[in-house]
Amino acid sequence: MIPELLNDQKSYFKTGQTLSITHRKTLLKALLNQLVAREQDITDALYNDFKKPEFESVLTETAIVIQDLKHTIKKLNKWAKPKRVCPALLNFPSSDYLYAEPYGSVLVIAPWNYPYQLAIAPLVGAIAAGNTVVLKPSELTPHTSALISDIIKTVFKPEHVTVVEGGVDTSTKLLEQHWDYIFFTGSVNVGKIVAKAAAVNLTPTTLELGGKNxxxxxxxxxxxxxxxxxxxxxxxxxxxxxxxxxxxxxxxxxxxxxxxxxxxxxxxxxxxxxxxxxxxxxxxxxxxxxxxxxxxxxxxxxxxxxxxxxxxxxxxxxxxxxxxxxxxxxxxxxxxxxxxxxxxxxxxxxxxxxxxxxxxxxxxxxxxxxxxxxxxxxxxxxxxxxxxxxxxxxNHRLPFGGVGNSGLGAYHGHYTFDTFSHKKGVVKKANWLDIPVRYAPYNGKLDLVRKVLNWL
CATH class of the missing domain: 3.40.309.10 (Aldehyde Dehydrogenase; Chain A, domain 2)
Known part of the structure; x- marks a missing residue:
């Protein structure tokens, strides 16, 4: 089932349907509407899983996700727009840009301690960046995980976003697949397992771990x-x-x-x-x-x-x-x-x-x-x-993440969009001038090049 699901998502990604900014925002707005309408269901699920007080559920889970979604929808056009950067003088005349492109098929593995917020927040960033997503919530919070699955089914096509529930065996099977990006939140020991599995395919990862604070x-x-x-x-x-x-x-x-x-x-x-x-x-x-x-x-x-x-x-x-x-x-x-x-x-x-x-x-x-x-x-x-x-x-303006044993990579706000986006540098050269010094034959040009490089 899992390999077939991943193949379906890769095929869907190739159609380009996740790339439209308008489509991304439409889906994120639909998700926002669902999350707002079902906030009570979410807090009830969290209480049923480990008696989490409703106040804490709102303050540390639902409110954070709703604010994050609203901020992402508002800023997405700006984040996704190619960024013009100062060109190198050696490339004169040129215009240089940074393009944000999605990685492709993303795996998000969420923990049990904040089972709603730490599942949905990275999902929002992955969708905003144009990826397809398989979300694996924690098996230790079954009420919350089942509710997340139900909500996702109402908003997304399965080939775009799918929730896969299960325990360690399911996580192991998921990690055996070739993903384009893996986002994991959990313990240091399991984070090392994730990193080892990702290394087989040189898959980039974000590891949100812990430490003795x-x-x-x-x-x-x-x-x-x-x-x-x-x-x-x-x-x-x-x-x-x-x-x-x-x-x-x-x-x-x-x-x-x-x-x-x-x-x-x-x-x-x-x-x-x-x-x-x-x-x-x-x-x-x-x-x-x-x-x-x-x-x-x-x-x-x-x-x-x-x-x-x-x-x-x-x-x-x-x-x-x-x-x-x-x-x-x-x-x-x-x-x-x-x-x-x-x-x-x-x-x-x-x-x-x-x-x-x-x-x-x-x-x-x-x-x-x-x-x-x-x-x-x-x-x-x-x-x-x-x-x-x-x-x-x-504060969504601050990156959240660890260093060394406490984690790899960071997210929140714009940083989440950046986490799930590959930054592609592009130089656009003008045709009205072509400086010949870089072309062979090189005889007599080295001293001039050295003087220019020392001057820069």
């Missing part, structure tokens, strides 16, 4: 405000967010005040009984629940620590000074557990942060702007914030 709180930070913003950024979606703060590095003089502020903010957000709160999501499945529960073993939980396997609940948890070789500090946590490590000098910051691969995000809290900028410039990471967490994701 540090959050630095220095001795000048506004602790109350930092606690509030960190609580939200860490525990939204029950901590199952690739750009969530993974661990805190706090100046030793601020730790006690921070713990007090954190306890207050957790109770404000989720009450003294977070398990009863309607504003706190659940862990996606038992496998991840058990993985996270092991991280709590023999730890000093200043806040939380309670678990319930029957409902896949893990309380918003703050751990005091875990050792670097403990389970909670080995890899990305991806859950509602926040380790806090105190430091006395900046050398410890550098030692800890550099002991991990380059993270997807980094956060700094402090009133000393020069110090914050120094830290931002000192470490390599995908993107981040000063005095806040995760909000850099919301």
């Amino acid at each position: 540090p959050c630095i709180i220095d001795d000048t930070a506004n602790i109350k405000l930092a606690a509030k913003r960190i609580i939200w950024g860490k525990f939204v979606n029950a901590g199952q967010t690739c750009i969530a703060p993974d661990y805190i590095l706090i100046h030793h003089s601020k730790k006690d005040a921070f713990y007090k502020a954190m306890k207050h903010e957790v109770e404000l957000a989720y009450s003294t009984t977070p398990q009863q709160s309607k504003d706190f999501a659940r862990i996606i499945n038992l496998k991840n629940f058990e993985r996270l529960s092991k991280m709590l073993t023999n730890q000093n939980c200043i806040i939380g620590g309670q678990t319930d396997a029957d409902t896949l609940y893990i309380a918003p948890t703050v751990i005091d000074n875990p050792t670097l070789d403990s389970e909670v500090m080995k890899d990305e946590i991806f859950g509602p557990i926040l380790p806090v490590i105190s430091y006395q000098n900046d050398s410890k910051l550098e030692t800890i942060i550099l002991s991990y691969n380059k993270p997807l995000s980094l956060y700094v809290f402090g009133s000393n702007s020069a110090k914050a900028k120094q830290l931002i410039q000192k470490f390599s990471f995908g993107g981040g914030c000063i005095n806040d967490t995760i909000v850099h994701f919301a």
Whole structure:
């Protein structure tokens, strides 16, 4: 089935029907209408999959996609128009252009943690760029995946966009095919598998992965405000967010005040009984629940620590000074557990942060702007914030993506269109003048050419 589907899409692409800007915008508008009309269905599906609060579903999933679609429709003509660039003097007289052309058949593999937004957002960019798409949503969120499939069927021909549902076997079969581009969002380990499969056919890829994201709180930070913003950024979606703060590095003089502020903010957000709160999501499945529960073993939980396997609940948890070789500090946590490590000098910051691969995000809290900028410039990471967490994701003018182990490539807004477009450079030479110096015979011309090159 999958090879036949890919052949159908390649044949459809060759007809040129995906290339019309007007047709692309018509389909994107139809998709927008469907997504707006079915927003309640989408938030219901997300709740059924892992008890995601409706507010979080709108804020972090449906609203982002709707804004992205509207922005793409508005800007598509400008993005797709050939861009004139300054020509090289050596090519005088000429006009030079950049043409954006679609790659062709694109595979998008979406994750489970934001199963709607991280499926539809890259799809929008791929369609806007003129590609055909096979979208593989996560099997761990069956309600959301089925709804996405139903919506796509109402808007697109299957030879243009198709949703393929299934588990690991399905993903494996998809990766065995020869795609023109692959866009993957997920774990580092699976990202390496995707990269290896893509390398067989030299297929270009975007890999949106993760990492152990540090959050630095220095001795000048506004602790109350930092606690509030960190609580939200860490525990939204029950901590199952690739750009969530993974661990805190706090100046030793601020730790006690921070713990007090954190306890207050957790109770404000989720009450003294977070398990009863309607504003706190659940862990996606038992496998991840058990993985996270092991991280709590023999730890000093200043806040939380309670678990319930029957409902896949893990309380918003703050751990005091875990050792670097403990389970909670080995890899990305991806859950509602926040380790806090105190430091006395900046050398410890550098030692800890550099002991991990380059993270997807980094956060700094402090009133000393020069110090914050120094830290931002000192470490390599995908993107981040000063005095806040995760909000850099919301700006479509900023590219979103990792570096090194945390990812390859970036998207959002115009960057998504660029991701799914090959930039084709074209030189248009004029005929009214033809400078003969470049033509053979070359005798006596080298000195002149060297003088010209040195002058340029």
